[in-house]
Amino acid sequence: MDFRLTDEQLEFQQQCRSFAAEVIRPLADKYDREQSVPWEAIEAARRWGLHGVDHLMRMGSDPDGMFGVIYAEELHWGCAGIALAITASNLAAAGIAASGTPEQVMRWVPECFGEGDEIKLAAYAVTEAGAGSDVKSLRTTARLDPDADEWVLNGTKVFISNGGIADVNVVVATVDPDLGHRGQASFIVPKGTPGLSRGKKEDKIGIRASQTTEIVLEDVRIPMEYLLGGKEKLDRKLERARSGNRSGPSNALATFEITRPMVGASALGIGRAAYEYTLEYLEGKADESGPLLEQQHVQQTLADVATEIEAARLLVWRAAWMGRNGVPMTGGQGSMSKLKAGDVTMWATTVLMDLVGEYAQSTECPLEKYFRDAKIYQLFEGTAQVQRLVISRMQRQDHQERLVTAAEVLQQAPGTATGEPLDDDKEPAAV
Numbered sequence: 163m164d165f166r167l168t169d170e171q172l173e174f175q176q177q178c179r180s181f182a183a184e185v186i187r188p189l190a191d192k193y194d195r196e197q198s199v200p201w202e203a204i205e206a207a208r209r210w211g212l213h214g215v216d217h218l219m220r221m222g223s224d225p226d227g228m229f230g231v232i233y234a235e236e237l238h239w240g241c242a243g244i245a246l247a248i249t250a251s252n253l254a255a256a257g258i259a260a261s262g263t264p265e266q267v268m269r270w271v272p273e274c275f276g277e278g279d280e281i282k283l284a285a286y287a288v289t290e291a292g293a294g295s296d297v298k299s300l301r302t303t304a305r306l307d308p309d310a311d312e313w314v315l316n317g318t319k320v321f322i323s324n325g326g327i328a329d330v331n332v333v334v335a336t337v338d339p340d341l342g343h344r345g346q347a348s349f350i351v352p353k354g355t356p357g358l359s360r361g362k363k364e365d366k367i368g369i370r371a372s373q374t375t376e377i378v379l380e381d382v383r384i385p386m387e388y389l390l391g392g393k394e395k396l397d398r399k400l401e402r403a404r405s406g407n408r409s410g411p412s413n414a415l416a417t418f419e420i421t422r423p424m425v426g427a428s429a430l431g432i433g434r435a436a437y438e439y440t441l442e443y444l445e446g447k448a449d450e451s452g453p454l455l456e457q458q459h460v461q462q463t464l465a466d467v468a469t470e471i472e473a474a475r476l477l478v479w480r481a482a483w484m485g486r487n488g489v490p491m492t493g494g495q496g497s498m499s500k501l502k503a504g505d506v507t508m509w510a511t512t513v514l515m516d517l518v519g520e521y522a523q524s525t526e527c528p529l530e531k532y533f534r535d536a537k538i539y540q541l542f543e544g545t546a547q548v549q550r551l552v553i554s555r556m557q558r559q560d561h562q563e564r565l566v567t568a569a570e571v572l573q574q575a576p577g578t579a580t581g582e583p584l585d586d587d588k589e590p591a592a593v
């Protein structure tokens with residue numbers, strides 16, 4: 163096992179780090195203050211090869227799965243709001259890739275980013291008032307109008323990143339509310355579709371450079387082929403759900419696990435930025451007891467922060483590697499990585515503010531922005547509490563499956579786990 167990054171990964175990390183330092187950091191305060199869309203940063207990301215379809219393909223080319231988490235950590239080190247403005251379209255593209263037919267993926271994923279100098283954005287709209295963690299309770303409806311061969315969508319989505327500015331909206335709606343999440347499907351709603359409008363724009367405490375709004379759908383009509391995956395697949399799914407057959411829940415959960423490490427890495431970018439800032443701020447400062455960095459209570463806190471960030475990063479990198487290499491995260495390893503990184507970052511920004519003291523209360527101090535930006539990583543893409551539920555459920559199921567496997571192995575021929583006869587030189591296989 164080699165924990166070092168390869169030369170290619172180090173080079174990519176350096177590119178992302180330079181982009182964050184030279185482009186994102188100088189714009190961070192302006193967009194945080196104005197709470198406007200940082201188009202210039204998104205355009206620059208495209209010029210640097212860090213936004214768009216080519217960039218996505220490059221990210222997928224790393225056999226260890228490290229490119230994605232390196233990219234997320236470095237850009238969020240620059241400014242979490244701007245980083246999210248650059249990356250939020252990825253979520254919609256991932257939704258299309260997960261549910262769409264190959265033809266739909268070919269058509270709509272490029273539309274999420276635009277090509278050449280043209281910048282396009284996308285939004286992934288699931289959450290509703292009363293249906294955040296409880297996704298099965300979505301009330302946005304999709305009704306088929308068979309005469310027109312069109313879907314008609316009605317409902318309001320809340321807290322949608324890139325809401326109102328997205329060229330492509332991936333909207334999750336219910337086709338049969340009685341079936342919970344198994345009666346839901348994803349639809350493409352392009353910008354400009356009659357009946358689609360932007361609702362309230364959120365005035366947020368953190369990640370302010372990323373636009374978050376309601377999306378309102380009033381008798382929005384879209385062609386039949388904008389249903390991701392197609393009608394036949396949906397009919398089969400509904401049929402299975404109505405007849406009580408279900409596909410394995412553990413597979414579905416394990417699939418969700420794959421996207422979590424990127425979110426964890428994003429949080430760590432903020433945590434690392436706060437830690438580095440504090441080290442630099444305390445350097446050379448002293449009180450009546452002497453230099454601050456030589457005082458034990460300061461050293462204890464800094465050591466804890468550094469250790470927690472490293473521990474969280476190891477969880478993030480492990481989950482990213484598992485996802486890329488097809489190792490099922492049946493123990494909730496993806497959720498663990500997001501949970502730990504989010505909690506560590508929120509905690510670290512708080513204790514680092516304590517070390518800096520009263521200056522940390524000033525909006526001049528960068529720590530106050532890191533503190534505001536950190537909170538969302540305990541909230542979106544699965545709250546910290548829901549991650550704990552997922553981990554606990556998956557751990558329990560994993561444990562049950564291990565017990566069943568162990569019992570099966572014990573029933574095999576004595577002496578070996580495989581049932582093969584022991585040869586004299588062979589150790590028995592471990593269970």
Ligand SMILES: Cc1cc2nc3c(=O)[nH]c(=O)nc-3n(C[C@H](O)[C@H](O)[C@H](O)COP(=O)(O)OP(=O)(O)OC[C@H]3O[C@@H](n4cnc5c(N)ncnc54)[C@H](O)[C@@H]3O)c2cc1C
Binds near residue numbers: 296321546551
């Ligand atoms: C800035 C921002 C951007 C966002 N971007 C998007 C986006 O692009 N697309 C999108 O679809 N959504 C987006 N969201 C929505 C986000 O995913 C939801 O806020 C999140 O899923 C939580 O849902 P909720 O806010 O409805 O909280 P709730 O689900 O109502 O939860 C409220 C509290 O109850 C806890 N809780 C809920 N259920 C349980 C349980 N079973 N056990 C223990 N505790 C529980 C939660 O942990 C939380 O603390 C965004 C949100 C924000 C703030």
